Amino acid sequence: MSRPLTAVDLNKIYPLYPAVFKRPLRQRLVRLLIWTGFTGFTIYCLGGLGFFEFNMISAGIKKLSGVIAFMLPPAAHGRLLDFIRAIFETLGMAFLGTLLAFFLALPMGFLGSKNIVGNPVFHFGLRRGFDFVRGIDALIWALVWINVVGLGPFAGILAIGCSVSGELAKLFSEAIENVDHKQIEGVRASGADAVQVMRYAIFPQVFPVILSNTLYYFESNTRSATILGIVGAGGIGLQLADRIRVLAWDQASLIIILILITVYLIDAASNYIRQRFIKAPGSRQFSSNK
Amino acid sequence: MNPNIHQKQQNFEAFSAFLQAEADLKRTKRRQLFIFFALFLFALTGSAYVGEVNINEFVDGLPGFFNYFHETLPKLHAATLASDISDWYWGIDKWLQFLWDTVLIAFLATLFGFIFAFLLCFPSSRNLNKNIRTYFVCRRIMEIARSVPELVYALIFVFSFGIGPFPGVLAIAIHSCGALGKLFSEVNENAELGAAEGVLASGGNWFQMIRYAVVPQVFPNFMSYTLLRFEINVRAASVVGFVGAGGIGQELMTSIRQFIYTDVSAIVLLLVCAVSIIDISCEKLRHRIIGKEFLV
Numbered sequence: 040m041s042r043p044l045t046a047v048d049l050n051k052i053y054p055l056y057p058a059v060f061k062r063p064l065r066q067r068l069v070r071l072l073i074w075t076g077f078t079g080f081t082i083y084c085l086g087g088l089g090f091f092e093f094n095m096i097s098a099g100i101k102k103l104s105g106v107i108a109f110m111l112p113p114a115a116h117g118r119l120l121d122f123i124r125a126i127f128e129t130l131g132m133a134f135l136g137t138l139l140a141f142f143l144a145l146p147m148g149f150l151g152s153k154n155i156v157g158n159p160v161f162h163f164g165l166r167r168g169f170d171f172v173r174g175i176d177a178l179i180w181a182l183v184w185i186n187v188v189g190l191g192p193f194a195g196i197l198a199i200g201c202s203v204s205g206e207l208a209k210l211f212s213e214a215i216e217n218v219d220h221k222q223i224e225g226v227r228a229s230g231a232d233a234v235q236v237m238r239y240a241i242f243p244q245v246f247p248v249i250l251s252n253t254l255y256y257f258e259s260n261t262r263s264a265t266i267l268g269i270v271g272a273g274g275i276g277l278q279l280a281d282r283i284r285v286l287a288w289d290q291a292s293l294i295i296i297l298i299l300i301t302v303y304l305i306d307a308a309s310n311y312i313r314q315r316f317i318k319a320p321g322s323r324q325f326s327s328n329k
Numbered sequence: 330m331n332p333n334i335h336q337k338q339q340n341f342e343a344f345s346a347f348l349q350a351e352a353d354l355k356r357t358k359r360r361q362l363f364i365f366f367a368l369f370l371f372a373l374t375g376s377a378y379v380g381e382v383n384i385n386e387f388v389d390g391l392p393g394f395f396n397y398f399h400e401t402l403p404k405l406h407a408a409t410l411a412s413d414i415s416d417w418y419w420g421i422d423k424w425l426q427f428l429w430d431t432v433l434i435a436f437l438a439t440l441f442g443f444i445f446a447f448l449l450c451f452p453s454s455r456n457l458n459k460n461i462r463t464y465f466v467c468r469r470i471m472e473i474a475r476s477v478p479e480l481v482y483a484l485i486f487v488f489s490f491g492i493g494p495f496p497g498v499l500a501i502a503i504h505s506c507g508a509l510g511k512l513f514s515e516v517n518e519n520a521e522l523g524a525a526e527g528v529l530a531s532g533g534n535w536f537q538m539i540r541y542a543v544v545p546q547v548f549p550n551f552m553s554y555t556l557l558r559f560e561i562n563v564r565a566a567s568v569v570g571f572v573g574a575g576g577i578g579q580e581l582m583t584s585i586r587q588f589i590y591t592d593v594s595a596i597v598l599l600l601v602c603a604v605s606i607i608d609i610s611c612e613k614l615r616h617r618i619i620g621k622e623f624l625v
Contacts, residue, residue, distance in 0.1 A: 081437070084433045088437060089493055095495070096490070102488070102489040102490075103486070103490070106489060127375075128379045130376070130379075131376030134372055134373075135377065174600075176568050179585075183397065183593075187394045189390075191381055192379070192381050193381055193383065197387075265478060269484065276480075283484050283488065295481060299477070303476075
């Protein structure tokens with residue numbers, strides 16, 4: 040049977056569980072201090088970043104609602120073919136960028152793993168090198184490469200290759216460090232030299248991990264390739280920035296929709312490939328004879 | 330029949346079956362490999378064609394690339410190291426100010442993203458919301474918010490609100506809201522609902538159930554994801570400046586575009602160091618909030 044609590048019940052309950060209803064003074068003070076500090080900091084941020092400039096904000100909202108009105112409905116104005124070409128250019132950039140990163144990262148990954156090159160100073164230095172390379176965003180790399188090879192998708196490919204190679208090298212060397220030692224011992228016990236150990240004991244273990252990571256990065260590179268064009272490195276981003284520059288908002292919204300569709304399709308495809316063809320090392324099975 | 334011959338006969342059959350299976354396996358493997366390589370070559374040539382890959386241009390450009398790096402490196406001499414470094418970092422006050430702005434942009438964007446993700450994540454959890462319509466609407470809102478890249482939002486907002494950090498905060502916040510909301514609702518869907526039933530049985534409404542039965546369980550995970558998002562947002566905030574949305578990116582863009590070489594290396598180094606420091610401290614904090622084993 041349940042009935043609503045009355046004041047009398049509550050008065051009985053309060054002294055029984057003091058900690059539930061009233062926290063100790065010190066804890067309350069600390070909480071008050073943290074919340075005051077947090078709120079104060081937030082207000083400082085809001086002020087510093089222009090959230091109190093109400094004129095700017097109201098004018099901006101007016102302009103933004105105009106933009107959204109112009110965006111609907113999305114329209115191609117006869118440029119659909121250009122856009123689709125640019126989408127394929129983006130995919131090509133992501134593919135070649137990933138490939139470049141893969142080939143840069145493969146030797147680096149082997150050199151950077153503790154069980155291949157034992158020297159701790161070398162290991163530390165190379166690992167920090169990877170950290171530095173991957174700490175620089177693909178967009179920054181793109182700006183640098185544009186200065187070297189000029190505007191266009193080629194700069195985007197090189198940018199993706201550079202920024203992702205650090206990331207892949209780190210993942211590869213971690214995968215190599217985590218290999219099972221029993222297989223190495225087994226291959227070595229049957230008289231293999233260092234290269235053969237690498238080929239027959241280490242490589243089969245790390246290859247699925249490497250492949251599935253690379254595929255995953257292809258997916259994420261497709262996303263970054265879409266925006267590299269905004270700074271001038273080709274692909275659909277270039278078209279988008281261009282359409283926004285001439286205020287063709289309906290075409291811009293069409294491009295955004297195309298980007299969403301592409302990213303969705305690539306995600307689905309790479310998920311399928313990962314599950315169907317690349318078995319994770321844990322779930323590796325021997326194929327049974329039919 | 331001689332049992333020995335019978336045995337041999339069986340062995341032979343088993344062995345030939347084995348050979349047959351091995352040959353089959355090899356053939357399918359070879360066929361798969363062939364198809365894979367054909368597809369790969371097709372993708373490679375296609376990409377090289379649409380990507381306007383030009384090896385000559387690249388080879389011509391490569392010395393330029395190394396020159397570029399050489400140019401960006403500061404001229405440091407052991408004898409005058411201190412003054413060389415202070416020359417290199419001549420704009421340190423200004424850059425630190427921009428860096429601080431970048432961190433503030435990331436902070437506010439994470440905060441707003443968190444608030445909206447928190448509001449949206451409960452209606453978009455299958456086990457907490459039986460109303461299919463609100464579930465669907467909230468899910469779609471979050472999906473759209475996270476699928477469009479930050480930089481695209483930033484372009485649109487910079488056009489509307491003008492150059493400055495405000496559009497950057499909005500752009501990153503919208504993206505974070507979608508990304509965090511998805512993770513939050515996944516956490517909710519794994520929550521233990523015994524306590525929720527208890528609250529409902531003792532007469533609590535939906536909001537009280539969320540407040541007293543679900544939030545205490547999921548909040549540590551939420552905080553951990555939010556801190557992770559803050560790290561990601563610091564990186565994002567450093568590049569939205571490229572389209573005019575405030576922070577250090579704007580300064581970096583200027584120095585790259587105007588070929589002020591040593592400034593480029595100075596700012597990039599500053600940025601990478603700041604990002605690593607924030608990453609490391611956030612990681613420590615995350616491990617304190619939630620056990621180390623939860624995060625890979």
